[in-house]
Every structure is written in C-alpha cells, then in structure tokens.
Amino acid sequence: MRLNYLIYFLTIFSINFKFGLSQLDDDLICPNEALTEYLTNLLDILFSNGLTTFEQLLVHYSENDLGYEFLNDLYNSNQKLTLLVPTNQAFNEIGINSPFIGLTEDRGMELGELHLLQGDWTSGSLPQLGHGIASTSLLIANELNQTDSKSNAYQAVTLEKGNDNSIIIDGWWGNSTSWNGPLDLSSSNGLLDNLMILPIDQVLSFPPSLSTALQSPGLTNMSSALNVIGKSQELEQLTENGFTIFVPLDSVWDENVKNLMTDSNKAMKIIQNHYTRSYTLFSPGWTGSDSMILTVESGEQLIVSNKQDGSNSVKFGDIEANIIRSDITLNNGVMHIIDKILFPTSSSNSSETPTSSIPSTAQPTGTTSASIPDGQDTDKDGGKAVIPDASGSSSASKSQVSVQLLVCVFTFWFILFR
Known part of the structure; x- marks a missing residue:
C-alpha cells in the first residue's frame, strides 16, 4: 500500500x-x-x-x-x-x-x-x-x-x-x-x-477582525466608541506593525465616561489612550521584566507591568487597570481585556472590581478572567494577526x-x- x-x-x-x-x-x-x-x-x-x-x-x-x-x-x-x-x-x-x-x-x-x-x-x-x-x-x-x-x-x-x-x-x-x-x-x-x-x-x-471581536458580549462599548471617533477602519488596516489594543469591559463604561465621550476632543483622547498602531505587543514582551513603557496613539505612555502574584496590569498616570485576559490574537493585531478606562474620571479611584459576563479560560491566580464566546467572523478575507x-x-x-x-x-x- x-x-x-x-x-x-x-x-x-x-x-x-x-x-x-x-x-x-x-x-x-x-x-x-x-x-x-x-x-x-x-x-x-x-x-x-x-x-x-x-x-x-x-x-x-x-x-x-x-x-x-x-x-x-x-x-x-x-x-x-x-x-x-x-x-x-x-x-x-x-x-x-x-x-x-x-x-x-x-x-x-x-x-x-x-x-x-x-x-x-x-x-x-x-x-x-x-x-x-x-x-x-x-x-x-x-x-x-x-x-x-x-x-x-x-x-x-x-x-x-x-x-x-x-x-x-x-x-x-x-x-x-x-x-x-x-x-x-x-x-x-x-x-x-x-x-x-x-x-x-x-x-x-x-483569527477574526477587531470589529468582529468587539461584537462579543461584554466588549461592545469599545466598538461604539471607535465608531464615534471614526477609527475602526484605520485601526484594522493591514500594516507591518499591526496594533495593540486594551479593551475595557462594558461594565466600567459608567455615566461619567459616557458624558466625557460627548466631547469630541476628550473622546478622541480617551480611545487613543487604549491602542497603538506602532507595535503588536504580546504578554511575553512585558513578562520578561518588571515593566515596560508603551507609547499609545494619543502620544501618552502606558506602563505595562508583571506583578509578583503573577497578574498583569497597565497603568496610565494614577489609573492602574488589571489585564484580565491577554494575548487575544486578531486580524493584524492583538487585544488585551482590562477592567478600567485609561482616562481620569470622577470614578477612576473606585475600589470595586468589575466583573464580566464572559466565561473564562485558565488564568493566573488572583485575576479576574474573561474569554470570548464562539461566533462567526464576517470578514470575508479571513483573519491574520502579526508578530x-x-x-x-x-x-x-x-x-x-x-x-x-x-x-x-x-x-x-x-x-x-x-
């Protein structure tokens, strides 16, 4: 035979x-x-x-x-x-x-x-x-x-x-x-x-496109926010560097944030604090050291840290958000889910830890976790992520x-x- x-x-x-x-x-x-x-x-x-x-x-x-x-x-x-x-x-x-x-x-x-x-x-x-x-x-x-x-x-x-x-x-x-x-x-x-x-x-x-990923339960507010500032297509465009985006859970988009989003200048700054098109950053990029600095689209700098308990966080000024799920590979980029908005609001210092309706895969002990449910990618060209x-x-x-x-x-x- x-x-x-x-x-x-x-x-x-x-x-x-x-x-x-x-x-x-x-x-x-x-x-x-x-x-x-x-x-x-x-x-x-x-x-x-x-x-x-x-x-x-x-x-x-x-x-x-x-x-x-x-x-x-x-x-x-x-x-x-x-x-x-x-x-x-x-x-x-x-x-x-x-x-x-x-x-x-x-x-x-x-x-x-x-x-x-x-x-x-x-x-x-x-x-x-x-x-x-x-x-x-x-x-x-x-x-x-x-x-x-x-x-x-x-x-x-x-x-x-x-x-x-x-x-x-x-x-x-x-x-x-x-x-x-x-x-x-x-x-x-x-x-x-x-x-x-x-x-x-x-x-x-x-992997799917970013727009498809943001239709998942618990992540849709970021999709709306990107549409408000007109950056959805720009972010998904094929580039050599790809993109890195930190997506806050829907539960942390409170009235304070929504009110800020009505100001076009503040809306742009809020959303551009959460992504960069200069680099595709996966978690091994920051877990090999205590922390690293990432310049985002707004021109501000985020500090991404690997904490002693095995969890990870991203910090903007006095605001520190836990990364509750990392390394979600997307079409031409990567997404990390976080539990705070990276912009000062009157509720920025709230000690309450938001939860997600999204079920979880295995994560390090001590972190809130989230995962993405099954779905269909509507991007007819297929999905790729870059490194x-x-x-x-x-x-x-x-x-x-x-x-x-x-x-x-x-x-x-x-x-x-x-």
Whole structure:
C-alpha cells in the first residue's frame, strides 16, 4: 500500500515535469533525490501514526505550484520547525477531507503555513503561567495584501502549557490540544531533523477582525466608541506593525465616561489612550521584566507591568487597570481585556472590581478572567494577526520552484524504477 502511494506521489511530479521541462535554465541547481526521500519519510511517519488526512493533504500540495513552494520551503528550512498536525477526526469535523475539492490552491497552502510554527515548541519551553507566542510560517501579505505594505509580519498563535506534556493552542473559536508530546521521528534516520511533529485535536482557524471581536458580549462599548471617533477602519488596516489594543469591559463604561465621550476632543483622547498602531505587543514582551513603557496613539505612555502574584496590569498616570485576559490574537493585531478606562474620571479611584459576563479560560491566580464566546467572523478575507519577529526568506518564483522539484523528483524516480 505504501509503495503504491509513493508511486502515485511521484507520478504527480512526473506528469507535471513533462509540461514544465521547457522552462528550465541550463544552470538550475537541483537538490536531487534528497527532497523526495525527505517527503517520503514524512508521509510514512504521518501514515504510521494514523494521521492520514494530513498525509493526503501533503500529496494534494504536490499537485499545484503553491503546494510545491510549501513543500520545498519545509525541506530547505534552516531553522527548527514545529508542524501541528490535526487528527483525521479534527479535519472531518470541519468538512476538510480528500480529495479536498473545496480547498482552493491559495487557502490550502495558507492552511499548511498556519500549522507550521517557527521554532521548536514543546511543553517544556512554555512558562508555567501565562503564554508563549509562536510565529507561524504564514506571512500576512500572502492573503491580506490590501495595502502597499511589504511586511515580514507573520501570523501568531498563543500557546499554553497543558497536562502531561501537552500544549494548548488558544484560538478564537476554541482551544486545540496536542497529544502528550511530539511524534517519534527516529525511523527517519535523521532526515526530518529540522521538524518536530505535534498532533492536535482541532484544525486551527484564522483569527477574526477587531470589529468582529468587539461584537462579543461584554466588549461592545469599545466598538461604539471607535465608531464615534471614526477609527475602526484605520485601526484594522493591514500594516507591518499591526496594533495593540486594551479593551475595557462594558461594565466600567459608567455615566461619567459616557458624558466625557460627548466631547469630541476628550473622546478622541480617551480611545487613543487604549491602542497603538506602532507595535503588536504580546504578554511575553512585558513578562520578561518588571515593566515596560508603551507609547499609545494619543502620544501618552502606558506602563505595562508583571506583578509578583503573577497578574498583569497597565497603568496610565494614577489609573492602574488589571489585564484580565491577554494575548487575544486578531486580524493584524492583538487585544488585551482590562477592567478600567485609561482616562481620569470622577470614578477612576473606585475600589470595586468589575466583573464580566464572559466565561473564562485558565488564568493566573488572583485575576479576574474573561474569554470570548464562539461566533462567526464576517470578514470575508479571513483573519491574520502579526508578530514581526522573523524575516522572510527569499525563494524562487512559483514556477521555478515547482519545475525544480519536478526535475529532481523525476530523476530520483528514474533511479529507483528504471
């Protein structure tokens, strides 16, 4: 069965080779049979662990140019990568199955890149409390290229330590949990040394837009406030730096704040105290030290602190708000939920801690918590969040990559079966 599968995989390459040969340069450098051997070992590992839908998805990638590019980049990566592989059941639950008829070429590759993390991520590499933030291999500009940005910002995912060496990927539509540790790759005899393969129980979804996130119960006042000052679209526009926004719970928007919002100058200042478009700040950016200073859109400075009890806060002047949930990854940015308005009002010094109707995921002891209920993202272009922590690697054009792979795999096939 495995030999027949390999023959099918190689036949796909050889069929396309016949039509692409005329495009080759005489001095083309070929990675020879090593690429095919690498992919064959990867398919065998997936098959032997029952992850056959993802295995078939990789074969599907070999049938189009963007897929060739993804497979080639996977093989040629000089850094360690963590491949999150959804189980067959996870794919089946969202209707993605072979022969992948409804999966377009663009979306198919983006799905693969979304599940390919830069770096070696294990339970042991994550903090006991809080989150780790991993860049995927999905470059924002791949899909949301609606501006002139030449961003090297990547889609980010939030990771938490689970039980028994597992990892929890904290997503907007729900959490995905890994198996208890990565797959054993020893049978590949070192060919897959640049990979760690971590099976997960859900297919990752693209994060929603900010406007969608702010329709969640308990957060809608911020949506109204952004519309009042006319900054919703500006904040969501694709940029290299993304954005960071601190969103107060609805329960803290009292009459004092609402009265201030009727003054256009004060309204602008109030809302711009809560976000910046200069940087996408995830919690590891401030938990590694006692505090950090973040300049926001109003020109004011916020102090974001990691407190001794494990909780986090953001301070503006004498006002200190608890961060009751951090690292909510959005389209082109990140959202943190707080329990105070970052602007002086007559009720700013109230000692009462507001609560949220939003249920919670696990948070450090001593913090009020909040989470986001399931919903539907109405942004037809899909969602991405950015973290500018890696540079894009140069690669050949799609046609060059695909033809190069075809020639090399054809050569290896000829050697094996002549």
